[in-house]
Amino acid sequence: MIYQVYVRSFADGNGDGIGDLLGVRSRLRYLADLGVDAIWLNPFYTSPMADFGYDVADYRDVDPIFGSLADAKALIDDAHAHDLRVIVDVVPNHTSDQHVWFQQALAAGAGSPERRRYIFREGKGAHGELPPNDWESVFGGPAWTRLPDGQWYLHLFAPEQPDLDWENPEVHAEFESILRFWLDLGVDGFRIDVSHGMVKAEGLPDVGHSDQVKMIGTQVVPFFDQDGVHEIHRAWRRLLDSYPGERIGVAEAWVPSLDRLANYVRPDELHQAFNFHFLTTPWDAARFRTVIDESLASAGAVGAPATWVLSNHDVKRHVTRYGHGELGLRRARAAALLTLGLPGSTYVYQGEELGLPEVLDLPEEYLRDPQRLRNPEDGRDGCRVPIPWADVQPHFGFSLPGIEESWLPMPASWGPLSVESQLRDPDSTLHLYREALRIRRERDSFGDAPLTWLDSPEGTLAFRRGDGLAVTVNLTGEPVELPAPGRLLLASAEPLGRDGVVRLAPDSAAWWEC
Structure with a gap:
């Protein structure tokens, strides 16, 4: 986990x-x-x-x-x-607009190697006054911001988060270096x-x-x-x-x-x-x-x-x-x-x-x-x-x-x-x-054991993990009865059992040893 x-x-x-x-x-x-x-x-x-x-x-x-x-x-x-x-x-996907690369891109101007690390484009319209396309930011509004020199840069999130251009080999090399830095740490x-x-x-x-x-x-x-x-x-x-x-x-x-x-x-x-x-x-x-x-x-x-x-x-x-x-x-x-x-x-x-x-x-x-x-x-x-x-x-x-x-x-x-x-x-x-994590850690049934669905009433789920564990879940707002799968190990709300039948509480789940 x-x-x-x-x-x-x-x-x-x-x-x-x-x-x-x-x-x-x-x-x-x-x-x-x-x-x-x-x-x-x-x-x-x-x-x-x-x-x-x-x-x-x-x-x-x-x-x-x-x-x-x-x-x-x-x-x-x-x-x-x-x-x-x-x-x-x-x-x-993006850096801060305060990252040294983006600051260099702003200073270097259109067509420069520094700008090619990001996604800069010319705008549409008679004077480039319209964004390069209709993409929208995840945070709302256009995904493009125009600079005083007329070019636009892409930011799929906030304007302070310019998108990098992964077509540029320099970007690949930089992130390989970053990953190595933290792996070495x-x-x-x-x-x-x-x-x-x-x-x-x-x-x-x-x-x-x-x-x-x-x-x-x-x-x-x-x-x-x-x-x-x-x-x-x-x-x-x-x-x-x-x-x-x-x-x-x-x-x-x-x-x-x-x-x-x-x-x-x-x-x-x-x-x-x-x-x-x-x-x-x-x-x-x-x-x-x-x-x-x-x-x-x-x-x-x-x-x-x-x-x-x-x-x-x-x-x-x-x-x-x-x-x-x-x-x-x-x-x-x-x-x-x-x-x-x-x-x-x-x-x-x-x-x-x-x-x-x-x-x-x-x-x-x-x-x-x-x-x-x-x-x-x-x-x-x-x-x-x-x-x-x-x-x-x-x-x-x-x-x-x-x-x-x-x-x-x-x-x-x-x-x-x-x-x-x-x-x-x-x-x-x-x-x-x-308790759930303790049981999960100690029992082999939680390893790679496959899941097998069991028959259960409408609005419920029941499945077996391997040969030793069963899980029942009642997703309804009412108690539900079903055959007891085995010995109760853990429950989110205690079920009631009698004569081989268990009564699951509303909106509850239980683990069973079987």
């Missing part, structure tokens, strides 16, 4: 109200006790923070907000001492941001209509999931394989189908790819069964493990997506056992193991996510609120005593959700995750 650490919101080690690498180091024992195999760290590189670190100004250094390069090395070494592997983000792999975006369709053709963000991950667009990205990933796989130990690459790829996703994890490409099709599946038994079958089939066809993810730093937390309050938490606990019971690798977003909901009422003055420019209801601040560690207000142990504010305020009601509170409660969501 890989645990996603959003560094800014995980733990504040220096008392400025912002999470940092020292804070992550201080909580490694917690992660080891939870049962984590690896941690994935969101970007901590030097950045103006226009997009909270995904606008990188220096890929070989640490932003002072998060610490120093020495802190990064110490964190990697400490994690390894706790038997935790370390995966770091790499952002190859000891990291165990990379999560590749926008791994589907580096190559654009030849000629940069128009899409043909607006509201293009809704097409991403569902339809073919000329700026994402072009076949040329796979040559880049093959080169990176060769680089990873040249290092001792198992160094892995993980694709963040929003693609139209699971078959297209499987292309990223072919034997000579990356090792894993996030399964966003599973993440976006609504709370429905038939829909989950379909996406599980398709995920296992497409990944299996290329000899790769399936991956499962319920939340991350870019989407609303699934406690809230599945339904507010107790309903959402009940479903989230059941989804945890469903997900952790599936064959393959699971990614857990920090705070998921605490059952944290999305914070929907953050004060306006704190909301700085550039994605909100597209849609005020679509901001990502609410899933990035810091983790509550202790019962004490105002920041529940996230920062040092005496610090009044964290970078995003934490709800006053979060005391019972804190790590400290949940460690005292044997029925807490934290204990559910810890």
Whole structure:
């Protein structure tokens, strides 16, 4: 299981109200006790923070907000001492507009070698006053910004994030050097941001209509999931394989189908790819069964493990997506056992193991996510609120005593959700995750054992893993009876059993030894 650490919101080690690498180091024992195999760290590189670190100004250094390069090395070494592997983000589709390359491009002018590192074009219209094509930014508005000299540059995200031109060999060489830098420092792999975006369709053709963000991950667009990205990933796989130990690459790829996703994890490409099709599946038994079958089939066809993810730093937390309050938490606990019971690798977003909901009422003055420019209801601040560690207000142990504010305020009601509170409660969501990961680690049925579906009532799922484990999930709002699969190991809500029949609670899941 890989645990996603959003560094800014995980733990504040220096008392400025912002999470940092020292804070992550201080909580490694917690992660080891939870049962984590690896941690994935969101970007901590030097950045103006226009997009909270995904606008990188220096890929070989640490932003002072998060610490120093020495802190990064110490964190990697400490994690390894706790038997935790370390995966770091790499952002190859774009840089910050403050990156030295882009500053050189601005100074050098049209047609220069410096500009050929990025995607600069002349505009359309009588005087070049119109963008080169109709592409739209993921964050809203045109994907092009015009410079005073008349040229336009492409930015599929914020204007502060100019897209690199991967047709340029210099870009390839630079990122090979960047990957080597971090591999030499000891990291165990990379999560590749926008791994589907580096190559654009030849000629940069128009899409043909607006509201293009809704097409991403569902339809073919000329700026994402072009076949040329796979040559880049093959080169990176060769680089990873040249290092001792198992160094892995993980694709963040929003693609139209699971078959297209499987292309990223072919034997000579990356090792894993996030399964966003599973993440976006609504709370429905038939829909989950379909996406599980398709995920296992497409990944299996290329000899790769399936991956499962319920939340991350870019989407609303699934406690809230599945339904507010107790309903959402009940479903989230059941989804945890469903997900952790599936064959393959699971990614857990920090705070998921605490059952944290999305914070929907953050004060306006704190909301700085550039994605909100597209849609005020679509901001990502609410899933990035810091983790509550202790019962004490105002920041529940996230920062040092005496610090009044964290970078995003934490709800006053979060005391019972804190790590400290949940460690005292044997029925807490934290204990559910810890016990699930312990069982998963100790039982062979959770290894490569295949999944076999079992008959079960409508609105439920039941499957066997190998010869020793069964999983049942009731996705309805009513109790459901079915034959007891075996001896109960773990449940998100205790089922009732009598005379060989078990009564599953609404929106619950259970693991059985059989």
